[in-house]
Amino acid sequence: MVLAIETRPDVLLLDEAEARRIAGLYDLPVTGTIGLLIQAKREGLVLSLAEEMDRLREQGHFWIHDDLYRRVLEEEKER
Structure with missing residues (x-):
């Protein structure tokens, strides 16, 4: 810092x-990590935020609050 x-x-x-x-x-x-994913999606480097966040949760043991998960998908028009 x-x-x-x-x-x-x-x-x-x-x-x-x-x-x-x-x-x-x-x-x-x-x-944060989710912000980077959103930027990557907007630049066409990521096809699905849901898939990437699921991968982070399952393989990386990365905690994403359910409210944040839903909000990101709604705001980025994935759900």
Whole structure:
């Protein structure tokens, strides 16, 4: 975090709530894994957000809150 504060990157990749909170205190732009997936989908690099998020959950043991999962699919018009 100290390096990010000093170098002011275009964006930080953070998924943990506490890290996001601290980044917000310093006005650092943040995205997470799901944000990267959404961007990849918009650029045509990912065909299905549902499939990718399912893969993250099942193979990567990555926790995605059910509300976030549904909201992403609704906002990106997959469901």
